[in-house]
Amino acid sequence: IVVGVEIDDPVLALGANGTAQTVIIGQATEPDGTPTILPINFEPAEFFTAPQPIGNGRFSTTFNTSYARDGILGPFTITVSAGATTRRRVTLEIVDDMAPDADVSPVNPSVLVGHAFTLTVDATDNTEVASIAWDINEDGSVDGVDATLTATLNDLGHYPISVTVTDIAGNATVVHSTVNATTVSVGGLAVDAPNFIRILQQTLSTAIDS
Numbered sequence: 001i002v003v004g005v006e007i008d009d010p011v012l013a014l015g016a017n018g019t020a021q022t023v024i025i026g027q028a029t030e031p032d033g034t035p036t037i038l039p040i041n042f043e044p045a046e047f048f049t050a051p052q053p054i055g056n057g058r059f060s061t062t063f064n065t066s067y068a069r070d071g072i073l074g075p076f077t078i079t080v081s082a083g084a085t086t087r088r089r090v091t092l093e094i095v096d097d098m099a100p101d102a103d104v105s106p107v108n109p110s111v112l113v114g115h116a117f118t119l120t121v122d123a124t125d126n127t128e129v130a131s132i133a134w135d136i137n138e139d140g141s142v143d144g145v146d147a148t149l150t151a152t153l154n155d156l157g158h159y160p161i162s163v164t165v166t167d168i169a170g171n172a173t174v175v176h177s178t179v180n181a182t183t184v185s186v187g188g189l190a191v192d193a194p195n196f197i198r199i200l201q202q203t204l205s206t207a208i209d210s
Contacts, residue, residue: 026051027058096169100125102174104163110180113156119149121175123165130168138162138176153181 026042029035035056042048051059102123111117115192123129134144136151138160143151153159159179165173 024128056129096127097171098126099171099173100129100165102163102165102173104177108178110182111153113181113183114154116152119161119177121165122146125167128168129165131166133164135162139186153179156181156183165209
């Protein structure tokens with residue numbers, strides 16, 4: 001008995017939905033080339049769905065997507081067997097190409113010059129988050145490595161701030177924010193000074209005209 005294995009792609013990628021898409025095909029034939037009636041098994045069995053016959057001695061199976069979502073990666077040595085003695089081993093590698101999900105809060109805040117402010121990134125990944133890197137002014141320097149960034153801006157202006165979240169496979173997500181440093185505080189909240197002055201002037205003008 002001859003066992004053949006067809007793999008759509010020996011390197012499976014975890015797609016955006018966290019599942020592996022490739023179907024693995026196994027085939028067993030007699031020495032004369034005719035299909036055998038023996039079923040094909042895929043080992044380790046827990047990594048695959050139950051093989052389904054598709055005719056002419058061929059069986060298909062898919063990679064168990066729960067292992068992809070749990071971040072269990074390859075390479076795996078797969079044993080494809082027909083009967084008790086005929087075996088063929090192939091290598092299947094599972095590659096994680098899913099970048100982490102990340103959100104920053106608060107979104108594009110205004111803060112008071114010379115006063116500390118805080119930004120927080122909420123990051124999740126199908127495997128594990130390996131690192132977090134904040135960059136104030138987006139000048140390439142790392143200004144914080146924790147989920148929470150506390151900083152102080154000493155000059156007026158709009159500051160671009162980014163955070164890069166990287167997982168253990170090296171996939172990265174970058175979230176960009178803009179922090180406005182202002183000198184105006186209303187009710188304890190920082191506001192955009194030029195806009196505040198313009199609104200105040202319009203309000204006073206309207207009050208005088210009325």
